[in-house]
Amino acid sequence: MPMHPQRKQRLMLVAFIVVFTSVAIGLMLYALRGNINLFYPPAEIAAGKVPQGASIRAGGMVVPGSVQRGTDDLSVTFRVTDYQAELVVSYSGILPDLFAEGEGIVAAGVLDEQGVLQATEVLAKHDENYMPPEVADALAQSAEASSTDYGQGKTPE
Numbered sequence: 001m002p003m004h005p006q007r008k009q010r011l012m013l014v015a016f017i018v019v020f021t022s023v024a025i026g027l028m029l030y031a032l033r034g035n036i037n038l039f040y041p042p043a044e045i046a047a048g049k050v051p052q053g054a055s056i057r058a059g060g061m062v063v064p065g066s067v068q069r070g071t072d073d074l075s076v077t078f079r080v081t082d083y084q085a086e087l088v089v090s091y092s093g094i095l096p097d098l099f100a101e102g103e104g105i106v107a108a109g110v111l112d113e114q115g116v117l118q119a120t121e122v123l124a125k126h127d128e129n130y131m132p133p134e135v136a137d138a139l140a141q142s143a144e145a146s147s148t149d150y151g152q153g154k155t156p157e
Helices: 005-033 042-046 133-146
Strands: 038-040 055-062 075-081 086-092 104-111 117-124
Touching: 038 042, 042 055, 042 086, 055 086, 055 133, 086 104, 104 133
Parallel strands: 038 055, 086 117
Antiparallel strands: 055 075, 055 104, 075 086, 104 117
């Protein structure tokens, strides 16, 4: 039994829409694949859970006394901690005005073979009450993991 011409035309239109949409979604995912940079706290980086050479974001508190500035250029090296591990960050450029030791930051870049984050961007908090959500979550998880059990009579030392 032959298919009615109008039904055949509708079927072709639906097939075209499905194929076109699939191709468009596939191309978008392929284009976004290289732009994805996931957030990792220093503890996960130290544990080796980060793919080397991948674009990532890392954050935490800048370790006081760790900032070393270049003498003849804009390079700066500093350490970031989530209170479980530390990560060395190397950056060349102008740091945000609110960048300071003991304050929260997020750095985006690539992790090199020595475990140093070669940052292409450094973001600092914008007021005394704000901390990037990723940093706040990482610090909260770090505090939970390293805290003692107070419910059984133990007290902090």
